[in-house]
Amino acid sequence: MLTYILRRSALALSVIMATLVSAFLLFFAGPSDPAQAMCPETKCNPARLEAITKSIGLDKPLIEQFLTYFKGLFVGRDFVYAGDTVHCGAPCLGFSFVTRRSVNEELFTRFPNTVVLALMAAVVFVTVGVTFGILAAVRRGSASDRGLVGASQVLGSIPYYVLALLVALYPVILWNVLPQYSAISAGVGPYFMGMLAPALILGLVTSASYVRYTRNSMIETLSMDYIRTARSKGISERTVLFKHGFRAAMSPIATILGLDIAALLTGTLITEQIFGVDGIGRRGLAALRSFDLPVIMGTVLIGAVVVVVMNLVVDIAYSFIDPRVRLS
Amino acid sequence: MPEPSAATLIEESEETSSTTPPEHQEVRTGRSPGQVAWARLKRDKVAIICSAIILFFLLVAIFAPFLVSLEAVDPITGAKADPSTVHTELVDFNGLPTVGASSAHWLGVEPRLGRDLFARWAYGARPSLIIGFVAAFASTIVGVALGLVGGYLGGATDKVISWIIDFFLSLPILLLVLAIIPIMQKRIAAGNDLTPEQTSAIRFWVLIVILVVFGWMGLARLVRGEVKSLREREFVQAARAIGVPTRSILFREILPNLVGPIIVSASIAVPAYITYEATLSYLGAGLVEPTASWGRTIADAQNLFATYPLWLWPSVIGLSLLVLALSLLGDSIRDAFDPTSRR
Amino acid sequence: MSDKTLLKVTDLQRHFPFREVQGLKMVKATVKAVDGISFTVKEGQTLGLVGESGCGKSTTSRLVTRLDEPTGGTVEFEGRDITHLKEHELREIRRNVQMIFQDPYSSLNPRQTVGAILTTPLRVHGLHKGKEKARVQELLALVGLNPEHINRYPSEFSGGQRQRIGIARALAVEPKLIIADEPVSALDVSIQAQVMNLLAKLRNELDLAFIFVAHDLGVVRHFCDQVAVMYLGKIVEYGDKKKIYEAPEHPYTQALLSAAPDINVARGIAPKERIRLVGDVPSPIDPPSGCRFRTRCWKAQDICAQQEPPLVSATSEESTRTFREGGVHLQACHFPEVKTDLVAEVEHSA
Numbered sequence A: 001m002l003t004y005i006l007r008r009s010a011l012a013l014s015v016i017m018a019t020l021v022s023a024f025l026l027f028f029a030g031p032s033d034p035a036q037a038m039c040p041e042t043k044c045n046p047a048r049l050e051a052i053t054k055s056i057g058l059d060k061p062l063i064e065q066f067l068t069y070f071k072g073l074f075v076g077r078d079f080v081y082a083g084d085t086v087h088c089g090a091p092c093l094g095f096s097f098v099t100r101r102s103v104n105e106e107l108f109t110r111f112p113n114t115v116v117l118a119l120m121a122a123v124v125f126v127t128v129g130v131t132f133g134i135l136a137a138v139r140r141g142s143a144s145d146r147g148l149v150g151a152s153q154v155l156g157s158i159p160y161y162v163l164a165l166l167v168a169l170y171p172v173i174l175w176n177v178l179p180q181y182s183a184i185s186a187g188v189g190p191y192f193m194g195m196l197a198p199a200l201i202l203g204l205v206t207s208a209s210y211v212r213y214t215r216n217s218m219i220e221t222l223s224m225d226y227i228r229t230a231r232s233k234g235i236s237e238r239t240v241l242f243k244h245g246f247r248a249a250m251s252p253i254a255t256i257l258g259l260d261i262a263a264l265l266t267g268t269l270i271t272e273q274i275f276g277v278d279g280i281g282r283r284g285l286a287a288l289r290s291f292d293l294p295v296i297m298g299t300v301l302i303g304a305v306v307v308v309v310m311n312l313v314v315d316i317a318y319s320f321i322d323p324r325v326r327l328s
Numbered sequence B: 001m002p003e004p005s006a007a008t009l010i011e012e013s014e015e016t017s018s019t020t021p022p023e024h025q026e027v028r029t030g031r032s033p034g035q036v037a038w039a040r041l042k043r044d045k046v047a048i049i050c051s052a053i054i055l056f057f058l059l060v061a062i063f064a065p066f067l068v069s070l071e072a073v074d075p076i077t078g079a080k081a082d083p084s085t086v087h088t089e090l091v092d093f094n095g096l097p098t099v100g101a102s103s104a105h106w107l108g109v110e111p112r113l114g115r116d117l118f119a120r121w122a123y124g125a126r127p128s129l130i131i132g133f134v135a136a137f138a139s140t141i142v143g144v145a146l147g148l149v150g151g152y153l154g155g156a157t158d159k160v161i162s163w164i165i166d167f168f169l170s171l172p173i174l175l176l177v178l179a180i181i182p183i184m185q186k187r188i189a190a191g192n193d194l195t196p197e198q199t200s201a202i203r204f205w206v207l208i209v210i211l212v213v214f215g216w217m218g219l220a221r222l223v224r225g226e227v228k229s230l231r232e233r234e235f236v237q238a239a240r241a242i243g244v245p246t247r248s249i250l251f252r253e254i255l256p257n258l259v260g261p262i263i264v265s266a267s268i269a270v271p272a273y274i275t276y277e278a279t280l281s282y283l284g285a286g287l288v289e290p291t292a293s294w295g296r297t298i299a300d301a302q303n304l305f306a307t308y309p310l311w312l313w314p315s316v317i318g319l320s321l322l323v324l325a326l327s328l329l330g331d332s333i334r335d336a337f338d339p340t341s342r343r
Numbered sequence C: 001m002s003d004k005t006l007l008k009v010t011d012l013q014r015h016f017p018f019r020e021v022q023g024l025k026m027v028k029a030t031v032k033a034v035d036g037i038s039f040t041v042k043e044g045q046t047l048g049l050v051g052e053s054g055c056g057k058s059t060t061s062r063l064v065t066r067l068d069e070p071t072g073g074t075v076e077f078e079g080r081d082i083t084h085l086k087e088h089e090l091r092e093i094r095r096n097v098q099m100i101f102q103d104p105y106s107s108l109n110p111r112q113t114v115g116a117i118l119t120t121p122l123r124v125h126g127l128h129k130g131k132e133k134a135r136v137q138e139l140l141a142l143v144g145l146n147p148e149h150i151n152r153y154p155s156e157f158s159g160g161q162r163q164r165i166g167i168a169r170a171l172a173v174e175p176k177l178i179i180a181d182e183p184v185s186a187l188d189v190s191i192q193a194q195v196m197n198l199l200a201k202l203r204n205e206l207d208l209a210f211i212f213v214a215h216d217l218g219v220v221r222h223f224c225d226q227v228a229v230m231y232l233g234k235i236v237e238y239g240d241k242k243k244i245y246e247a248p249e250h251p252y253t254q255a256l257l258s259a260a261p262d263i264n265v266a267r268g269i270a271p272k273e274r275i276r277l278v279g280d281v282p283s284p285i286d287p288p289s290g291c292r293f294r295t296r297c298w299k300a301q302d303i304c305a306q307q308e309p310p311l312v313s314a315t316s317e318e319s320t321r322t323f324r325e326g327g328v329h330l331q332a333c334h335f336p337e338v339k340t341d342l343v344a345e346v347e348h349s350a
């Protein structure tokens, strides 16, 4: 077990390191002129270019730049730019020359919004997915089963952003059925109400695959011998379903839950953008438009760390449930 | 050899000569799994409807010029419609079209630029389909090649390939792709004065390359796993014992056993890439003007969705229907190869 | 029959290294699958390789056919050292040494027709150019299959028929030596006999040399000239068939013989003494010191744990060297003892 955890963690660490290095190369060596690339386009002049170059040492060797960046991740660093000194605490992800704030300030303040959206969506897709999945399994072969499976297939097949966009445009913006997003500073109630529409659509579409997973794993469980035995003992159908079937069907579902972190992250990115939720995905996209490289890089790194760490947690948790995993 | 006993010993329970056709001559109809899957697919109504829809969009894309030529001559401009010519005379100073849907413009004209919307819709099917199929084809080749090599050779090569697969799979790909595309574009375009058409063409190919670079891992992992188990199978050992060269073992012995999963994976990849392209276009890193594309149109049209739905909806429907049909067909193909996948 | 040595295996060894984590440490360990075995096969002769599952028979087969590379010792074929030849240097060996596999379901490519399966060896070695089809049909007839079935897929055949196809494939290159790795153990008992008959017939007609691998002494009895009994990567007894069956000296051989069903039970004559082996085969990663059989041997003494018994003749001072040149009966036990009462009735060959 320990072996597996160690090996798996080493892999995760190597992936994070590799992401860091390749992201650094991409953003600091990829553009033909990084200073130019990081310079806010409307206000760019030689003096600013000079200041940017100075501030993060773009004139120094690439290795040195990387080491400075790397050190910043652990001990933080200070940026001197346009007369100001901005402190960026560990883990320092850099400095935005567009907003003149540290990347941490830009991203970490928005992170909770992303987490709230993801969690609310998770509540939706787990409830909807498991409920309808079990329903379909119990009524296996009936019209409602076929309808549920068909609907989940259709829902999962249409490009997600199109669905989300239509929901944002019609029920939210045009018909005002659900409120639009508002920042938490405008009140906790409106904040969560505003999160409802994006969380619902993200959760519903994500639930499409969970309906099928739950249905299949439930069917498998229900056909197992011990369930048949329980039935034949005259225990009521409902008790059989909920006590035996449900519990047994949960373990594969629980593992699947963790597996699609990357997809969920992509989902929140699109959702935030479409519904105007002020999370790190939307901030990253805004940075993309202003070509704010340090912020883009920070977003990529946070995304990678989240995916890698979540996958690590899921894999280790899974290895407790199913020992075969460790051997592969 | 002074050893007749093998034959004599066994004759008590057996026919004397083993050259007469032995055992039972039971014969099952021999069809390859591909043929079986094909037969199942032909009976699948959903698959047939989906194929018809896909065929429809393929025809629209191929015959876009012809379809557009069916529109009447515009009485104001005095010209036939095409997807790229801007007609500011067809919009008012707010940018709203002055003409509606008519025989000259089946879907009206585009706000602001006055381009014919039907022409842009018909031509817009092209990039989606080309990107979908080309990227799926290329990533299938890359995935199969790396999976084959890693799975068959094993050792260090395999370790490296598996690590790269794990690495790519844990990247936040959408965000990374969004960031890489403009950087790559700037690199390629650096120092050259490019026309918008050239820029657009560069973007088109950059997009395909990026989609392939970040899209091969799933299949590679699948193929690697399959090859690892196939190479231990005795028929591969037998081929080696005969002296069949490694290349032939990979392509003639192992690969034919992977046709099913490869076809399934490729057929599921096509709609995924089309979706990806449209999503990227929507988020600002996909295709750029003046190429007509559904994703681009949806992004532009959302601002006027309430006042001018005719701009938004044809592309929404076109994209959704095409992707839906391709996905469901992919599901049907998977079910045809593996009937137990749907219970 | 000629007396020419076809295959000579000397101190053959195959260790599989692997790493294992014990606590927080990474420990290197080895599976000693084959650990120094020697034998020879003469032209047209058959050696039976017998031992419980996991004793290294398949690994030996794979080393001799050079599907795997030995980590020690040598393999010589017709006097040529082939131990470490590269794949491209093995062409001639691939033509002369063939293998028949255990599992008829996995040994034929399910995506190829019988015709394609049997044409491959012809094409690879450029045999019967232009007349491949005729040759394939001839091969099918030779193994007792209908030559018309050339376009069928393996799934259309039964297990026994598939095994015949596997035999035809091995014969296609007209080899001198065939290694048959438990070729009938996956088949129904009635069909086993048919396939054994076929092999015996082919061996006599084509004057083939065989290494016949089996996990019990029953199957090989009427098929072999010599028998080598393996235990945990080592040969514990080796000799002419007659000696092994009539006067086994090693306790392990005696146990195997006593357990072989069709020799005793099928004849309805109970042997006077019945030996039952208890316990499992120890791990080849960390085999017992001294004699590897001692953990299951009823005769084990202190010396068995300290000294490894050499493979020597029990009755005379015949040395290992003599054996390599074709000695008759060697065994590796500190306390060899002939038992003649294990086989109730021995069929004497002419």
Ligand SMILES: Nc1ncnc2c1ncn2[C@@H]1O[C@H](COP(=O)(O)OP(=O)(O)O)[C@@H](O)[C@H]1O
Pocket: C016, C031, C032, C033, C051, C052, C053, C054, C055, C056, C057, C058, C059, C060, C284
């Ligand atoms: N590639 C391998 N790696 C590690 N161990 C192996 C490998 N192949 C075989 N072994 C081990 O070598 C031993 C002998 O295996 P094998 O030759 O297949 O035995 P047999 O054919 O007599 O049943 C077994 O313990 C097996 O686990």
Ligand code: SF4
Pocket: C251, C252, C291, C292, C293, C294, C295, C297, C298, C299, C300, C301, C304, C309, C332, C333, C334, C335, C336
């Ligand atoms: S050497 Fe000892 S342990 Fe080994 S077989 Fe002989 S008596 Fe038994």
Ligand SMILES: [Mg+2]
Pocket: C054, C057, C058, C059
């Ligand atoms: Mg074996």
